[in-house]
Amino acid sequence: MTFPETLLVSGxxxxxxxxxTxxxxxxxxxxxxxxxxxxxxxxxxRTAYKQLLDLVFNVLGSIANDKNPSNKTNDENDIFKIERDLTVYASDEVFQLFLALRKASDENQNVVEALAKLILAIRKDSGHKNTAISLREILSPVVRNPGKLFENL
Known part of the structure; x- marks a missing residue:
């Protein structure tokens, strides 16, 4: 091979x-x-999910312990922020279940079941894909005396 050919191949x-590269x-x-x-x-x-769960469990804990839930104005502000963040960041399933929870609440339907489904969906979306926890079990840590709350679950 000549020098120009070697130079061409090298180049x-x-x-x-x-x-x-x-x-x-x-x-x-x-x-x-x-x-x-x-x-x-x-x-x-995860931050949006945590904020939602903190709010929900605080309200449930207050109700379960026969206490008045926290300041309604703060809750409304928190709910607005949570709804905004869920709209942007939540998975489709979690967002749809959140809307179902709002609808159940507005129509005085079974809010507890809708809430349990939402929390299970959040759990699955957070990495526990094969969770075996039931609807009844998912709320049991905060609702110590469920009474009729869990009647339909």
Missing amino acids: TTAFLTGTF LIVQYFVASLQRRNEKDKALEQEK
Whole structure:
């Protein structure tokens, strides 16, 4: 092989290697950005779920212990923020069950069942895909004397 041919082969090889390296770096950076975005969205979702569960369990605990639930104005502000965050970050199933809970509450239907389904969906969306906890069990930690609350579950 002559010197110009060797130079051409070396130059082509260097160009292809450089191009391949740039493509790989682009894809790695793209995957890293996507992973960071997914982590941020997951954190926002978990925060929204935690806020909802804190509010719900505080109200349930107050009712179960025959106490008045907390300040209604604060609850309304919290609920607005939670609804806003659930609209953006919750999975489709959790969001639909949240809407079903609101509808059950508005229509004086079985709110306890709707709430238990929502909490189980949050649990599954948070990583416990094969949970074996029942609707009755999911609310039992906060409702110590369920009485008729669990009648239909």
